[in-house]
Amino acid sequence: MAAVSVLLLSMAGQSFGSSTGVRIDLQPRAMVDRDPVLLADIATLHGSDAAMVAKLASLVVGRAPLPGKTRKIDAAYVALRLKQRGIPKGQVTLNRTAETTMVRSSTHIGREEIQAAVRDALHDRDLFQGRHGIIKDILVPKDITAPTGDISYKVKFPENRSVASTIPVSVSVFVDGVYYRKVWATLKAEVLQEVVVLKHAMRRHQRITAENVKRVSINLADVPQNAITADQDIFGKRVTKSLLPGTVLRTDTIELPPLIKRGDIVILKAASEVLQVTALGQAKSNGQQGERIKIVNIDTKKELYGYVVDAKTVRIVF
Numbered sequence: 001m002a003a004v005s006v007l008l009l010s011m012a013g014q015s016f017g018s019s020t021g022v023r024i025d026l027q028p029r030a031m032v033d034r035d036p037v038l039l040a041d042i043a044t045l046h047g048s049d050a051a052m053v054a055k056l057a058s059l060v061v062g063r064a065p066l067p068g069k070t071r072k073i074d075a076a077y078v079a080l081r082l083k084q085r086g087i088p089k090g091q092v093t094l095n096r097t098a099e100t101t102m103v104r105s106s107t108h109i110g111r112e113e114i115q116a117a118v119r120d121a122l123h124d125r126d127l128f129q130g131r132h133g134i135i136k137d138i139l140v141p142k143d144i145t146a147p148t149g150d151i152s153y154k155v156k157f158p159e160n161r162s163v164a165s166t167i168p169v170s171v172s173v174f175v176d177g178v179y180y181r182k183v184w185a186t187l188k189a190e191v192l193q194e195v196v197v198l199k200h201a202m203r204r205h206q207r208i209t210a211e212n213v214k215r216v217s218i219n220l221a222d223v224p225q226n227a228i229t230a231d232q233d234i235f236g237k238r239v240t241k242s243l244l245p246g247t248v249l250r251t252d253t254i255e256l257p258p259l260i261k262r263g264d265i266v267i268l269k270a271a272s273e274v275l276q277v278t279a280l281g282q283a284k285s286n287g288q289q290g291e292r293i294k295i296v297n298i299d300t301k302k303e304l305y306g307y308v309v310d311a312k313t314v315r316i317v318f
Contacts, residue, residue, distance in 0.1 A: 022047030067106035
């Protein structure tokens with residue numbers, strides 16, 4: 001390594017050739033806004049050989065620093081690039097002590113600007129799939145630095161997902177129409193769902209009426225999975241257990257009252273193609289319309305099974 005350094009410095013310190021050669025003067029500080037960096041971007045070239053000047057000007061000396069950052073290049077490194085390009089020693093003069101600091105111009109993009117881009121994109125987006133929702137906050141991790149130019153954004157929301165209170169959003173940053181990098185933002189939302197809650201306490205098997213319930217919107221995160229929503233018909237049903245005021249009604253806390261209750265006296269009807277029989281029976285279990293229940297024929301004391309037709313009738317199937 002020491003030998004290589006000595007070689008590079010000796011090359012950089014040589015005065016290659018006569019006064020007709022090209023002299024390379026590295027600028028102490030050079031603003032670079034393109035990648036890769038050419039020798040003409042960091043040095044001034046003097047010489048009467050226009051072809052050689054043009055050739056040296058197009059020499060790639062390395063990568064530009066990141067926007068807002070700096071990078072140093074010294075004469076030894078430039079001498080190495082000249083050798084790799086096959087530039088004859090006798091045609092170039094290079095100051096061995098020269099050094100240039102490359103500076104990449106930049107644009108500062110604050111979190112507020114990225115948040116504004118997300119808000120603009122929200123105007124044409126049904127983010128809550130028909131539900132009422134409120135964006136409480138837009139979180140962006142940090143400010144970013146980009147190359148100078150015309151800055152634009154493309155905001156993408158997740159597709160085919162369930163409504164959630166935390167929503168990741170990707171923001172692609174473009175400079176002069178060319179993609180530069182992606183930034184992730186997080187939406188903090190409050191999604192509201194209308195549900196049915198009790199105005200007053202209710203006893204087990206008490207029937208639900210308009211007077212003892214109300215419809216309210218609450219945070220979706222607090223809604224039970226089987227909650228009764230506003231578009232479901234609940235009137236005429238009853239609660240399955242005693243409930244306190246403010247309770248969100250669920251599918252497992254309401255039921256239809258049975259048409260026939262255990263102990264009810266009902267009419268038993270049995271029919272075939274040639275015979276129709278009617279008798280009195282007593283229900284041995286509760287039953288909704290269409291449900292199969294056990295009954296006892298009052299005259300014969302025989303247990304039978306039949307299907308509830310209405311509040312007074314059970315159809316016996318032979």
